[in-house]
Amino acid sequence: xxxxxxxxxxxxxxxxxxxxxxxxxxxVHDISPNSSxxxxxxxxxxxxxCDKKESSTIAFDHDCREGICGMCxxxxxxxxxxxxxxxxTCQLHMRHFRDGETIYVEPWRANPFPIIKDLVVDRSSFxxxxxxxxxxxxxxxxxxxxxxxxxxxxxxxxxxFDAATCIGCxxxxxxxxxxxxxxxxxxxxxxxxxxxxGKIERKKRVINMVNKMDEEGFGSCTNTKACEAECPxxxxxxxxxxxxxxxxxxxxx
Amino acid sequence: MTxxxxxxxxxxxSGTINYKWENHKSTLKLVSPNNRSNIxxxxxxxGLAGGSACASLSELGYQVKAFCYQDSPRRAHSVAAQxxxxxxxNYKGDNDSIYQLFxxxxxGGDYRSREANVYRLAEIxxxxxxxCVAQGVPFARDYAGYLETRSFGGTKVSRTFYAKGQTGQxxxxxCYSAMSRQIGKGRIKMYNRxxxxxxxxxxxxxxxxxxxxxISGEIERHTANAVIIASGGYGNVFFLSTNAMGSxxxxxxxxxxxxxxFANPCYTQIHPTCIPVHGNYQSKLTLxxxxxxxxxxxxxxxKLDDAISMRNGTKKPENISEEERDYYLERRYPSYGNLVPRxxxxxxxxxxxxxxxxxxxxxxxxxxxxxxxxxxNKYGKEKANELGIINPSDLEKMNLGEEVIESKYGNLFHMxxxxxxxxxxxxxxxxxxxxxxxxxxLWVDYNLMSSIPGCYVIGEANxxxxxxNRLGASALMQGLADGYFIxxxxxxxxxxxxxxxxxxxxxxxxxFDKSEKxxxxxxxxxxxxxxxxxxxxxxxxxxxxxxxxxxxxxxHVGLSEAIKSIQLLRDEFWKxxxxxxxxxxxxxxxxxxxxxxxxxxxxxxxxTMDALNRKESCGSHFREEYQTKEGxxxxxxxxxxxxxxxxxxxxxxxxxxxxYKENLxxxxxxxxxRSYK
Ligand SMILES: Cc1cc2nc3c(=O)[nH]c(=O)nc-3n(C[C@H](O)[C@H](O)[C@H](O)COP(=O)(O)OP(=O)(O)OC[C@H]3O[C@@H](n4cnc5c(N)ncnc54)[C@H](O)[C@@H]3O)c2cc1C
Ligand code: SF4
Ligand code: FES
Numbered sequence: 001x002x003x004x005x006x007x008x009x010x011x012x013x014x015x016x017x018x019x020x021x022x023x024x025x026x027x028v029h030d031i032s033p034n035s036s037x038x039x040x041x042x043x044x045x046x047x048x049x050c051d052k053k054e055s056s057t058i059a060f061d062h063d064c065r066e067g068i069c070g071m072c073x074x075x076x077x078x079x080x081x082x083x084x085x086x087x088x089t090c091q092l093h094m095r096h097f098r099d100g101e102t103i104y105v106e107p108w109r110a111n112p113f114p115i116i117k118d119l120v121v122d123r124s125s126f127x128x129x130x131x132x133x134x135x136x137x138x139x140x141x142x143x144x145x146x147x148x149x150x151x152x153x154x155x156x157x158x159x160x161f162d163a164a165t166c167i168g169c170x171x172x173x174x175x176x177x178x179x180x181x182x183x184x185x186x187x188x189x190x191x192x193x194x195x196x197x198g199k200i201e202r203k204k205r206v207i208n209m210v211n212k213m214d215e216e217g218f219g220s221c222t223n224t225k226a227c228e229a230e231c232p233x234x235x236x237x238x239x240x241x242x243x244x245x246x247x248x249x250x251x252x253x
Numbered sequence: 254m255t256x257x258x259x260x261x262x263x264x265x266x267s268g269t270i271n272y273k274w275e276n277h278k279s280t281l282k283l284v285s286p287n288n289r290s291n292i293x294x295x296x297x298x299x300g301l302a303g304g305s306a307c308a309s310l311s312e313l314g315y316q317v318k319a320f321c322y323q324d325s326p327r328r329a330h331s332v333a334a335q336x337x338x339x340x341x342x343n344y345k346g347d348n349d350s351i352y353q354l355f356x357x358x359x360x361g362g363d364y365r366s367r368e369a370n371v372y373r374l375a376e377i378x379x380x381x382x383x384x385c386v387a388q389g390v391p392f393a394r395d396y397a398g399y400l401e402t403r404s405f406g407g408t409k410v411s412r413t414f415y416a417k418g419q420t421g422q423x424x425x426x427x428c429y430s431a432m433s434r435q436i437g438k439g440r441i442k443m444y445n446r447x448x449x450x451x452x453x454x455x456x457x458x459x460x461x462x463x464x465x466x467x468i469s470g471e472i473e474r475h476t477a478n479a480v481i482i483a484s485g486g487y488g489n490v491f492f493l494s495t496n497a498m499g500s501x502x503x504x505x506x507x508x509x510x511x512x513x514x515f516a517n518p519c520y521t522q523i524h525p526t527c528i529p530v531h532g533n534y535q536s537k538l539t540l541x542x543x544x545x546x547x548x549x550x551x552x553x554x555x556k557l558d559d560a561i562s563m564r565n566g567t568k569k570p571e572n573i574s575e576e577e578r579d580y581y582l583e584r585r586y587p588s589y590g591n592l593v594p595r596x597x598x599x600x601x602x603x604x605x606x607x608x609x610x611x612x613x614x615x616x617x618x619x620x621x622x623x624x625x626x627x628x629x630n631k632y633g634k635e636k637a638n639e640l641g642i643i644n645p646s647d648l649e650k651m652n653l654g655e656e657v658i659e660s661k662y663g664n665l666f667h668m669x670x671x672x673x674x675x676x677x678x679x680x681x682x683x684x685x686x687x688x689x690x691x692x693x694x695l696w697v698d699y700n701l702m703s704s705i706p707g708c709y710v711i712g713e714a715n716x717x718x719x720x721x722n723r724l725g726a727s728a729l730m731q732g733l734a735d736g737y738f739i740x741x742x743x744x745x746x747x748x749x750x751x752x753x754x755x756x757x758x759x760x761x762x763x764x765f766d767k768s769e770k771x772x773x774x775x776x777x778x779x780x781x782x783x784x785x786x787x788x789x790x791x792x793x794x795x796x797x798x799x800x801x802x803x804x805x806x807x808x809h810v811g812l813s814e815a816i817k818s819i820q821l822l823r824d825e826f827w828k829x830x831x832x833x834x835x836x837x838x839x840x841x842x843x844x845x846x847x848x849x850x851x852x853x854x855x856x857x858x859x860x861t862m863d864a865l866n867r868k869e870s871c872g873s874h875f876r877e878e879y880q881t882k883e884g885x886x887x888x889x890x891x892x893x894x895x896x897x898x899x900x901x902x903x904x905x906x907x908x909x910x911x912x913y914k915e916n917l918x919x920x921x922x923x924x925x926x927r928s929y930k
Contacts, residue, residue: 016839034674035534042536042789049787049831049843056833059840061324064497065537067668068422069328091671116468117840124445127325131437135430138387140308140737147386148344151398161391161416164423168327197389 004030008102017114033095038062059118065090070167075106080171080230088232108174112217123170125216133208134188136198150196160194163187165233172227178219183227185213186243187235193246203250261915264698265369270921274373281742282749289314292748295462295477297449297504299326302712303483304428305736311440320444327429330485330497334421335542337413338729340378349410351375361407361594362720363872364924370717377734382414388427392416405725406543407594413726418542418664449504451768452511459708460758463768470837474760478751479707486691486713490853492796494688495540501849502856505695505714514704515899516716517693519864522723522873523805524689525598529613529620538687542665543725546591548628552578553610553621563612570622570681581605589929596722596873599686603805613683624681629654692719696898700743711735721872779847784829788846791826795857803861808877812865823854858907869893
């Protein structure tokens with residue numbers, strides 16, 4: 001049995017959007033180094049329930065706990081999804097922390113992501129960007145052509161695939177000093193522009209999505225690359241360049 | 254428990270099987286386009302099944318109200334599916350056909366699924382791929398630009414289309430995009446962070462739902478001309494499973510308690526390749542895709558001593574020579590080897606561990622190796638030949654081999670390493686079976702309508718297509734077939750009858766009052782209960798009972814005991830659960846969980862009753878009393894070739910539920926005993 005760990009947690013508590021938030025200190029003991037960060041929070045919540053001293057448990061978003069749904073968030077010790085690279089918070093394990101360490105836990109902080117409660121934020125601005133044009137306008141009923149009638153070169157298909165792996169978690173926005181959503185938007189724009197099926201609407205799509213992103217209050221990109229560094233899926237900032245190119249193209253050609 | 258089969262009309266059309274769906278479609282009534290915009294449809298759940306239904310229905314012009322408890326449809330549990338989606342396209346020229354896919358699925362389900370439904374699924378499978386390609390799903394491609402496929406357990410052809418290990422994600426995101434387009438047009442109204450808490454039935458037909466806004470805590474009333482349930486499976490009854498944390502049974506359970514019949518509740522699929530349980534802090538289990546079994550070989554040591562040294566860490570798997578390893582699947586099932594179906598592979602692992610050969614250092618000593626060493630060697634040699642390297646060193650070969658494995662399964666190996674802190678390229682993975690998928694669900698007829706008129710059920714939430722065991726890569730196929738291509742036709746038949754009477758339903762109807770009051774009373778009861786234990790405490794205990802007695806194998810004594818234990822636990826829950834928070838006061842994850850666990854505590858009992866009733870072994874349901882000399886499942890077609898269908902009666906207890914039978918007739922396939930030797 002490995003040595004169990006103890007931590008001091010400073011966790012952001014906030015009743016709702018309007019109320020003021022604050023850090024509250026908690027102690028957790030006997031945490032297995034193999035447990036995930038969220039499992040540690042489960043344990044803490046259990047403790048809060050048993051103590052009955054607080055009126056509610058700590059709210060945080062999560063669902064798949066496998067790094068794929070994009071639901072979990074958390075800013076841990078000043079980093080989106082915590083220390084370690086290419087992972088989401090649900091994939092972060094306590095073996096990455098030192099015994100006795102103080103850990104700061106905050107929500108994503110960005111105006112377009114208003115806080116709902118404690119560590120839970122509202123990321124529906126991402127949905128609205130997709131609604132503005134993040135799709136190929138094909139009817140889902142009726143007949144389409146055979147899938148193999150649209151051959152796609154492997155390198156293009158792979159590049160589109162890499163862009164498509166974005167899980168919509170918002171870490172890119174949380175990590176960016178400008179609160180830019182360029183990485184997220186460029187991933188979707190690139191996926192479709194790289195595929196023959198998506199080429200027809202490419203101009204309209206990029207203009208609508210970029211405009212919507214601005215309207216939602218996300219900042220601009222100044223090439224700091226913090227987004228790429230914290231993106232759990234390793235989406236490259238090359239796609240931002242690709243999107244900028246698409247955007248300019250859409251006016252000129 | 255009385256039994257009869259009078260009540261059920263499956264509405265399977267007559268005629269030969271390959272014309273049933275075509276003929277049936279031509280008899281279905283239509284709703285004209287100008288009427289569709291006056292018709293409202295509620296869809297509960299926006300995974301692959303619900304999402305595709307929303308997209309297709311709104312494209313036809315209906316007004317759709319979609320509900321999900323996550324913050325966006327893009328996060329539904331379907332997103333986690335790894336391996337792939339089946340379709341009988343025969344692109345590889347390995348003689349695949351609609352019939353082959355149909356046959357494999359029926360056989361895989363151990364002859365406990367509805368023949369006509371399965372045939373329709375196989376027929377539609379190829380449209381799904383075309384549809385998804387058109388929507389921009391980046392499926393894997395070969396160098397010529399054509400679609401790639403791979404193999405899954407229980408089949409001998411390569412028909413599984415995939416997008417690396419993220420097929421579910423890519424399919425769900427394309428559904429979500431299609432929905433988003435319709436949301437933009439105003440045809441879908443999306444209710445994120447909403448949970449359905451009751452079905453409202455007026456004059457015998459489904460007319461709406463009661464939902465809780467999870468952010469504000471408000472209880473809302475929603476009306477519609479039809480309600481579609483696409484709320485996924487109920488594997489989380491077992492607490493630990495591969496399902497997303499939020500996956501639950503509440504929607505289907507509420508429908509059941511309003512009179513919707515529940516079919517085959519005991520059929521739970523156990524997936525053989527998951528990361529073993531480690532400690533009691535663990536909240537869920539992680540799947541390692543079945544596709545790994547294409548290249549990984551499964552073994553435990555032959556000698557008990559070796560197993561013990563493996564567990565206490567004094568010996569490493571690398572120290573055990575080939576002769577001292579027991580590749581038990583290859584030994585027992587030479588023709589399918591490591592690619593036997595999931596139920597077979599799972600039971601074989603359990604058998605070895607029970608005999609003491611488990612290799613994991615956890616409390617239960619349960620775990621077996623999934624070893625890529627042979628594959629790395631083989632691919633390394635091939636690659637060296639290809640590159641013209643003469644006499645490559647072992648290290649060179651290994652590096653080349655690892656590169657090949659990485660290109661095939663890279664993200665899964667990454668995930669394994671993150672969780673276990675061990676490098677699966679260098680040392681074999683440790684795996685053990687875990688709860689994965691539920692084949693049972695609400696009973697539906699051929700039109701996917703439940704026993705409540707106007708209430709349809711699609712995807713994992715219904716029961717019809719997979720029988721006693723689901724083959725890999727067929728759940729995604731079923732969800733999309735139901736949502737994109739079946740339900741939009743069959744529901745029109747029902748709705749066409751409502752056009753004449755389509756006065757708007759009022760939310761003031763007394764049935765809404767009644768339902769809302771029930772929902773509110775229950776929430777109050779949970780929040781004001783003067784208990785001291787957390788919801789998770791009860792959920793874990795339920796999970797233990799279920800895993801022990803209603804898990805991979807079952808017997809009469811265990812099941813009878815389990816029923817009693819669940820009843821006691823349920824009483825204790827209502828006496829002793831503590832849920833913090835106030836009524837109507839915002840986000841409260843504990844309250845959400847409490848409602849769901851309360852439902853699991855009832856459903857668990859029904860699952861156990863169903864398992865007790867089925868005195869045979871078939872598919873994922875293994876009754877120890879009914880096995881062959883070699884320890885294989887022994888089915889009883891004479892007495893149990895039926896779907897067990899349970900009815901709840903208002904104000905009665907679960908143990909008073911009545912069971913009906915839908916007899917299964919196979920006219921197109923010959924029912925055989927299932928052998929993978
Ligand atoms: C790890 C993993 C890997 C898998 N891999 C594969 C694979 O490779 N191939 C394959 O074919 N299958 C695979 N499966 C199975 C497959 O993913 C699921 O069976 C399928 O996605 C279920 O889809 P669904 O649309 O029926 O339900 P889900 O995707 O579970 O969606 C349920 C929806 O219902 C909503 N909901 C539930 N209850 C309520 C309520 N009360 N109120 C409001 N909303 C509600 C949820 O918010 C969600 O939107 C895998 C499963 C797992 C767990
Ligand atoms: S680009 Fe990366 S960080 Fe941003 S939403 Fe997508 S996955 Fe998350
Ligand atoms: S909970 Fe799904 S990505 Fe973390």
